[in-house]
Amino acid sequence: MAFTEFRPLNEKSLIEYIKATPSLSSTIGDKYEDLVIKEVGDGNLNFVFIVVGTSGSVVVKQALPYIRCIGESWPMTKERAYFEATALRVHGKLCPDHVPEVYHFDRTMALIGMRYLAHPHIILRKGLIAGVEYPLLSEHMSDYMSRTLFFTSLLYNNTTEHKRAVTEFCGNVELCRLTEQVVFSDPYRISQYNRWTSPYLDDDAKAVREDSALKLEVADLKSMFCERAQALIHGDLHTGSIMVTQDSTQVIDPEFAFYGPMGFDIGAFLGNLILAFFAQDGHAEQKNDRKAYKEWILRTIEQIWNLFNKKFIALWNQHKDGPGEAYLRDIYNNAEVLQIVQENYMRNLLHDSLGFGAAKMIRRIVGVAHVEDFESIKDVETRANCERRALDFGKMLLKERRKFKSIGEVVSAIQQVGS
Amino acid sequence: MAFTEFRPLNEKSLIEYIKATPSLSSTIGDKYEDLVIKEVGDGNLNFVFIVVGTSGSVVVKQALPYIRCIGESWPMTKERAYFEATALRVHGKLCPDHVPEVYHFDRTMALIGMRYLAHPHIILRKGLIAGVEYPLLSEHMSDYMSRTLFFTSLLYNNTTEHKRAVTEFCGNVELCRLTEQVVFSDPYRISQYNRWTSPYLDDDAKAVREDSALKLEVADLKSMFCERAQALIHGDLHTGSIMVTQDSTQVIDPEFAFYGPMGFDIGAFLGNLILAFFAQDGHAEQKNDRKAYKEWILRTIEQIWNLFNKKFIALWNQHKDGPGEAYLRDIYNNAEVLQIVQENYMRNLLHDSLGFGAAKMIRRIVGVAHVEDFESIKDVETRANCERRALDFGKMLLKERRKFKSIGEVVSAIQQVGS
Numbered sequence: 001m002a003f004t005e006f007r008p009l010n011e012k013s014l015i016e017y018i019k020a021t022p023s024l025s026s027t028i029g030d031k032y033e034d035l036v037i038k039e040v041g042d043g044n045l046n047f048v049f050i051v052v053g054t055s056g057s058v059v060v061k062q063a064l065p066y067i068r069c070i071g072e073s074w075p076m077t078k079e080r081a082y083f084e085a086t087a088l089r090v091h092g093k094l095c096p097d098h099v100p101e102v103y104h105f106d107r108t109m110a111l112i113g114m115r116y117l118a119h120p121h122i123i124l125r126k127g128l129i130a131g132v133e134y135p136l137l138s139e140h141m142s143d144y145m146s147r148t149l150f151f152t153s154l155l156y157n158n159t160t161e162h163k164r165a166v167t168e169f170c171g172n173v174e175l176c177r178l179t180e181q182v183v184f185s186d187p188y189r190i191s192q193y194n195r196w197t198s199p200y201l202d203d204d205a206k207a208v209r210e211d212s213a214l215k216l217e218v219a220d221l222k223s224m225f226c227e228r229a230q231a232l233i234h235g236d237l238h239t240g241s242i243m244v245t246q247d248s249t250q251v252i253d254p255e256f257a258f259y260g261p262m263g264f265d266i267g268a269f270l271g272n273l274i275l276a277f278f279a280q281d282g283h284a285e286q287k288n289d290r291k292a293y294k295e296w297i298l299r300t301i302e303q304i305w306n307l308f309n310k311k312f313i314a315l316w317n318q319h320k321d322g323p324g325e326a327y328l329r330d331i332y333n334n335a336e337v338l339q340i341v342q343e344n345y346m347r348n349l350l351h352d353s354l355g356f357g358a359a360k361m362i363r364r365i366v367g368v369a370h371v372e373d374f375e376s377i378k379d380v381e382t383r384a385n386c387e388r389r390a391l392d393f394g395k396m397l398l399k400e401r402r403k404f405k406s407i408g409e410v411v412s413a414i415q416q417v418g419s
Numbered sequence: 420m421a422f423t424e425f426r427p428l429n430e431k432s433l434i435e436y437i438k439a440t441p442s443l444s445s446t447i448g449d450k451y452e453d454l455v456i457k458e459v460g461d462g463n464l465n466f467v468f469i470v471v472g473t474s475g476s477v478v479v480k481q482a483l484p485y486i487r488c489i490g491e492s493w494p495m496t497k498e499r500a501y502f503e504a505t506a507l508r509v510h511g512k513l514c515p516d517h518v519p520e521v522y523h524f525d526r527t528m529a530l531i532g533m534r535y536l537a538h539p540h541i542i543l544r545k546g547l548i549a550g551v552e553y554p555l556l557s558e559h560m561s562d563y564m565s566r567t568l569f570f571t572s573l574l575y576n577n578t579t580e581h582k583r584a585v586t587e588f589c590g591n592v593e594l595c596r597l598t599e600q601v602v603f604s605d606p607y608r609i610s611q612y613n614r615w616t617s618p619y620l621d622d623d624a625k626a627v628r629e630d631s632a633l634k635l636e637v638a639d640l641k642s643m644f645c646e647r648a649q650a651l652i653h654g655d656l657h658t659g660s661i662m663v664t665q666d667s668t669q670v671i672d673p674e675f676a677f678y679g680p681m682g683f684d685i686g687a688f689l690g691n692l693i694l695a696f697f698a699q700d701g702h703a704e705q706k707n708d709r710k711a712y713k714e715w716i717l718r719t720i721e722q723i724w725n726l727f728n729k730k731f732i733a734l735w736n737q738h739k740d741g742p743g744e745a746y747l748r749d750i751y752n753n754a755e756v757l758q759i760v761q762e763n764y765m766r767n768l769l770h771d772s773l774g775f776g777a778a779k780m781i782r783r784i785v786g787v788a789h790v791e792d793f794e795s796i797k798d799v800e801t802r803a804n805c806e807r808r809a810l811d812f813g814k815m816l817l818k819e820r821r822k823f824k825s826i827g828e829v830v831s832a833i834q835q836v837g838s
Contacts, residue, residue: 154645159599160592162645167589170582177578180744189749212756219746219760226573226581226745227647325599326645327638330608337631341638 003109006078009062011037014049017060017111023104024060024113028053045076045255050116057118058103063110063255067178076174078110080255083172085112087257090232091148098144098249117243117250124249125239128276129283129373131293138300140249141242141269142307149262150315152232154326162259166229169258176226176258179235183363184222188215193368200384204391205366217398221355229259237265238272238360240371263352266308271357271394273301275364275373278390278418282377294418298411305353305407309346316342347405354401354410361394393417422528425497428481430456433468436479436530442523443479443532447472464495464674469535476537477522482529482674486597495593497529499674502591504531506676509651510567517563517668536662536669543668544658547695548702548792550712557719559668560661560688561726568681569734571651573745581678585648588677595645595677598654602782603641607634612787619803623810624785636817640774648678656687657779658695659790682771685727690776690813692720694783694792697809697837701796713837717830724772724826728765735761766824773820773829780813812836 003017015032018024028035031054041048045067049060063081067074085105092099104113127134154162186194188209196205208214234241235256243250277297280290320338321329332338364371365387374390377383393414404410422436434451437443447454450473460467464486468479482500486493504524511518523532546553573581605613607628615624627633653660654675662669696716699709739757740748751757783790784806793809796802812833823829 154642159596159645163589163592163595167586170586170589173579173582176582180578185747185750189747189752212759215750215756216759216763219751220763223573223649223745226578227649229646229648230642326642328604328608331604331634332638333608337634340631340635344635344639 003106006065006108006110008064009047009049009060009109009111011039011049014051014060017109018051021104021106021113024051024058027056027058027103027113029055045080052116057116059100059114059116061112061114076178079107080172080175081105081110081112082107083169083175083257084253084255086168087232087234087254088112088114090152091144091234091251091254094151095144095147098140098251100250100252117248117252120245121243121248121250122245123240124242124244125272125276125372127244128239128273128297129279129376131280131283131288131290133293133296134244134246134249134300136247137244137249138303138307141251142304142311144249144251145237145266145269145308146311146315149231149233149265150312150319152259153230153262154324155316156319156322156324158323158325162229165232166259169232172256172258175235175256176260179256180222180226182368183359184218184225187363187367188218191368194366195368195370196366197374197380197384197387200381201366201387201391204388208362208366208391208395211395213399214395217355218359221352221359221398224261224352225264225356228261231259231262232257233260233262233265234268235260235264237268238371239269239276240272242269261352261356263349263354264356266305266349266353267356267358268360269357270301270304270353271360272364272371273297273304274357274393274414275361275371275390277301277414278386278393279371279373279377281418282374282379282382282386298414301414302407302411305350309350313342313346350404350407351401354397354404358394358398358401361390362398365391365394389418422525425484425528427466427483428468428479428528428530430458430468433470433479436528437470437477440523440525440532443470443477446475446477446522446532448474464499471535476535478519478533478535480531480533495597498526499591499594500524500529500531501526502588502594502676503672503674505587506651506653506673507531507533509571510563510653510670510673513570514563514566517559517670519669519671536667536671539664540662540667540669541664542659543661543663544691544695544791546663547658547692547716548698548795550699550702550707550709552712552715553663553665553668553719555666556663556668557722557726560670561723561730563668563670564656564685564688564727565730565734568650568652568684569731569738571678572649572681573743574735575738575741575743577742577744581648584651585678588651591675591677594654594675595679598675599641599645601787602778603637603644606782606786607637610787613785614787614789615785616793616799616803616806619800620785620806620810623807627781627785627810627814630814632818633814636774637778640771640778640817643680643771644683644775647680650678650681651676652679652681652684653687654679654683656684657691657790658688659691661688680771680775682768682773683775685724685768685772686775686777687779688776689720689723689772690779691783691790692716692723693776693812693833694780694790694809696720696833697805697812698790698792698796700837701793701798701801701805717833720833721826721830724769728769732761732765769823769826770820773816773823777813777817777820780809781817784810784813808837 034054036052038050047062051058063078065078066072067076088102100115102114234254241253280294284290374387453473455471457469466481470477482497484497485491486495507521519534521533653673660672699713703709793806
């Protein structure tokens with residue numbers, strides 16, 4: 001059986017595929033009768049098979065030509081697998097500790113074979129819902145974000161290399177368009193895909209659709225998302241795209257990758273942590289009121305930005321005589337001017353991140369795709385109350401983001417409304 | 420004689436080329452012995468031949484693989500002719516009244532055959548030096564800028580079309596790099612190419628190189644230039660890229676075209692008009708003190724922005740239900756919210772334009788390429804005084820641009836220092 005044109009695999013044809021693919025079969029061994037295959041794609045878009053053989057394991061991810069959770073009515077290019085594999089390789093080279101290795105990529109089949117992140121790895125979002133602390137999360141994620149963003153920006157690359165890479169990822173336009181629709185558009189208009197915890201949030205959803213000041217801010221963010229090729233971003237860096245254990249943090253699923261604003265990645269991560277915070281009251285029980293865990297989330301939010309800031313600036317200083325063309329060394333040639341431009345850069349990046357983070361929060365409450373953090377709260381009224389506080393905070397943050405001078409001020413603002 | 424690979428033409432081989440090229444020979448007629456050919460390339464980069472035949476005329480422009488004014492020591496891809504021809508065609512379709520028609524393009528020979536803008540067309544810069552008023556200039560240029568910028572932005576195009584076009588023009592990276600160097604970098608550092616009216620401006624040039632606040636602002640503009648694909652801009656829209664008569668305004672030479680920030684075009688034009696203003700005192704004579712002409716320049720600056728603003732918004736309103744994806748009609752669905760976002764858009768665009776305009780002023784005084792407005796002032800001390808006032812105004816404008824709420828305020832500020 002040849003795989004010369006695209007077809008969706010199932011557990012049976014997957015075995016044939018592995019047999020025909022040395023880079024996969026060499027990993028898992030040749031005892032095909034002992035293979036254990038499990039389809040676990042709980043995401044919205046793809047098939048994901050875990051394949052465990054006698055001498056090793058692999059994850060096989062196949063993109064389908066439509067959005068899986070919605071069905072064939074919402075077509076979506078399977079070429080996204082190419083951009084996912086490319087981003088995994090680029091980011092993996094920059095940050096191998098936190099990006100799973102790609103063993104194999106097949107563009108025709110829209111198929112990636114990659115490292116299986118074995119037990120006890122779980123999706124970070126599930127850990128946050130369960131109230132598990134991850135002491136290394138902020139160190140690891142600040143490593144990942146600082147390295148992937150710095151090294152794919154003009155702070156490190158010359159403009160020739162930058163424009164070449166931008167050109168390549170312009171091809172991932174369909175996935176960008178999906179983000180444009182579900183993050184920046186649908187929540188602010190009537191759309192068949194929107195949903196919210198009804199009837200509790202009916203007025204809240206309506207208020208979002210009628211808030212001119214909010215629409216002004218989201219338009220500016222959308223422009224930045226569509227026009228600004230600042231770095232190769234993951235494009236969907238929420239807590240469902242991160243797998244964790246106590247020791248390990250692995251970023252997966254960069255199929256939305258393209259050259260966009262850095263703040264979109266940082267904001268996605270921070271915004272989803274803030275959502276996790278506001279969901280905690282819905283998970284509180286008599287034996288665990290989640291108060292200490294809420295404090296841990298806030299500390300983590302603060303640490304992530306502050307460590308990111310520190311590491312990003314350290315990379316900048318380390319490579320200030322390097323090939324990057326944004327701040328040439330013979331112009332930004334003394335400590336004073338370098339400090340001024342770095343502070344300016346990081347202040348703008350914080351504000352971008354808060355804006356994108358807020359937009360990501362809002363869309364998870366009144367848009368098409370919700371988060372398990374809230375969905376798993378069984379009492380609907382409790383859920384709605386948690387969601388409303390998160391939504392209100394997101395709206396404030398989107399409008400007022402430029403007033404925050406530090407992440408500490410943001411954390412204080414969360415504490416004020418969410419303690 | 421075939422032209423199957425690139426070679427620079429001269430007046431003799433050009434005749435052979437025209438003979439072999441129906442789209443050119445059909446324009447100028449077949450009496451080759453009567454052809455009048457004149458090489459007039461007074462720009463920095465290319466050969467430009469005017470060819471006048473018995474039944475018509477044509478301009479033939481050929482790009483050379485280096486920067487002509489500096490010589491073969493500064494190589495520059497001749498592929499720029501492709502981007503120039505493409506931009507002429509795109510902009511020409513959007514604004515045929517103010518863009519010369521392209522008859523012929525040959526990518527191998529890096530050669531464009533286009534409409535000859537006959538006498539009395541002259542380069543606008545020369546008219547400004549001579550003190551000639553052009554009563555239609557602001558109408559025409561506001562037409563050109565509003566149409567070319569609006570229709571190539573996400574206000575009119577969907578993101579698929581936008582990213583496709585962005586991708587194509589990413590290929591013009593070498594010309595972008597030239598701008599990055601001569602506009603945003605060299606003036607702020609020691610460079611072998613920089614020059615200024617020495618010794619008068621020695622301290623002024625040094626002050627530019629040591630001004631941290633200025634370097635901060637120019638870094639932000641450079642980032643925007645390198646990262647933000649807002650519209651298909653001309654890329655070099657100074658007063659030397661515009662040919663005029665009393666009735667006609669024609670924009671030429673878009674070889675620097677790419678998807679960049681709109682403010683770079685608007686600012687180039689406004690900034691060069693401000694330079695023209697500050698040069699007038701150097702052209703004053705007993706019989707013509709140029710005072711009335713300075714007032715005309717200021718009125719023109721004010722009209723250009725205000726007419727541009729009006730026409731751009733009119734296009735926006737006219738096409739608000741069109742294919743553009745930046746501001747969807749079911750989100751920006753009432754007069755109030757539309758007005759808020761439009762005012763925000765135009766305020767930001769004014770500030771971008773002032774910033775880029777200021778950077779263009781500065782670089783023409785302490786960078787590699789100077790303007791004839793000042794160069795033609797014979798008394799060196801007088802020239803230096805004019806240049807210093809322009810430079811000081813440019814520095815102020817670059818740093819303080821966000822404080823200006825209208826172009827009227829900018830004009831008042833020019834009057835204050837330049838009357």
